[in-house]
Amino acid sequence: MPGELTPGLIAVLLLVLAAEFVNGWTDAPNAIATVVSTRVLSPRKAVVLATLLNIAGTLSGTAVAATIGTGIVEASVINLPTIAAAMVAIVSWSTVAARYGLPTSESHALVSGLAGAGLATAGPKVLLWAGWQKILIGLFFSTILGFLGGGFIVVLVYRLFRHWHPGSVRKLFSKLQLFSAAFMAFGHGSNDGQKFIGTFALALVLGGILPTFSIPFEVILLCAVIMGLGTSIGGWRIIRMMGMRMVKLEVYQGFAAETGAAAVIQFASIFGIPLSTTHTINTSIMGVGAMKRLSAVNWGVSRQIILAWILTFPICGIISWLIATIALRIF
Secondary structure, X not given: OOOOOOHHHHHHHHHHHHHHHHHHHHHHHHHHHHHHHOOOOOHHHHHHHHHHHHHHHHOOOOHHHHHHHHHOEOHHHOOHHHHHHHHHHHHHHHHHHHHOOOOOOHHHHHHHHHHHHHHHHHOHHHEOHHHHHHHHHHHHHHHHHHHHHHHHHHHHHHHHHOOOOHHHHHHHHHHHHHHHHHHHHHHHHHHHHHHHHHHHHHHHHHOOOOOOXXXXXXXXXXXXXXXXXHHHHOOHHHHHHHHHHXXXXXXXXXXXXXXXXXXXXXXXXXXXXXXXXXXXXXXXXXXXXXXXXXXXXXXXXXXXXXXXXHHHHHHHHXXXXXXXXXXXXXX
């Protein structure tokens, strides 16, 4: 017989939804930063585009959700406080980083939060190597392939359109960038959006609502809508940091960065590989700028962004470990 929704389980599920909301709020700018910075779309229209396509992407599959829900920590040795501690760590760190316009990786925040809380609950045996292999593959995808993908596409554009009049190039790619921005937003939903769906389903298993890990459509829809609400808030500081301060982008460069990043993200989503959409679009933008000339990239701003990436793993891991340790002693 399925269990009942207890106050404790409801509290954990609300924390997961809060993390999903923050995911939409802080990661939405990654999908729309370039299309806003090139002035192809206004921030308001770009946020609407990102909201709708994020939701559509989240509804497109469950491979990444299954990896997060079953492949990162051993469900049989953790509990609801473990999930709660991870979610508090994610919301805390992402909110602080967004305050300073730093695009964080909810992917890394989630896996490090689950790992830290899991270690506090059950020790090293809680970590599952099969899932962490996919995390490492995703790290390679988001950094190396993101950089190369954006760089390759912008070089291809250079070659194909180098004899065109600049005005004609801008007119063409102003239209094409609408599709690349939509592709990027859809990719964000298909990968990042699914991660918290997997966490929500895992909480339902631990709470006794689901006998085995599965992902009901109602869970997918609920998380998609919550992430969409977060996306609708947007994040102008992050848009400014990524799309305006890191690299001065022309429309064809914005198209190349979004298309390269979105292609990498979509490929990873098909195989259930969780990767950071933040890392992928950032490195793609860097790749696009570097193909023009290395000085085109504001490496000072890039260092700030990279530092935020590096800090995410230990900070979220430590916060979740401390909260889980305290919770275990109290309860």
